[in-house]
Amino acid sequence: MPEITRDQVAHLARLAHIQMSDEELATVSGELEQILGHVSAVQAAAGADVPPTSHPIAMSNVFREDVPAGMLTQEQAVDQAPDAQDGQFKVPAILDGE
Template sequence: MPEITREQVEHLARLAHIQMSEEELAQMPGELEEILAAVEDVRAVATADVEPTSHPIALHNVFREDVPTGMLTQEQALDQAPDAEDGQFKVPAILDGE
């Protein structure tokens, strides 16, 4: 794997509009090389017979069917409301004149 240079890090930082200190510019090539080495390790294991996945285990829908039960009538829903009008909850206006 080719070595990442400070100049390459400076170029990437400019492209990403990231300001980096001198210390960060000196440290980043080594860190990027470690990341690329880890990616290379994964690439070595990923063969044509391994199907790409986004999760290590298969996911399935864990939600139950949406079956409405035990609904309130309009009168029951409005029974405890502080204020109601024409079969609806009445709330203070929050928009001026709209």
């Protein structure tokens, strides 16, 4: 595996408009080297017979028919409202104008 150099990290930092000190560049280059080592280990563990996945457990959506049931009447809906007018909830105005 190729080594990540300080100059490569400095170049990436310039492209991303990130200011980094010499100490930060050295630290990040070492951290990136470790990350690439871990990625290589994972790539080596996954063989051709292992399909790529986004989650370790197979997932599927469970859909149900959308059937309305147990609806409130308009009177029941506004019955416990702190303020109602003409069968509608009445709330304080938050916008000026119309």
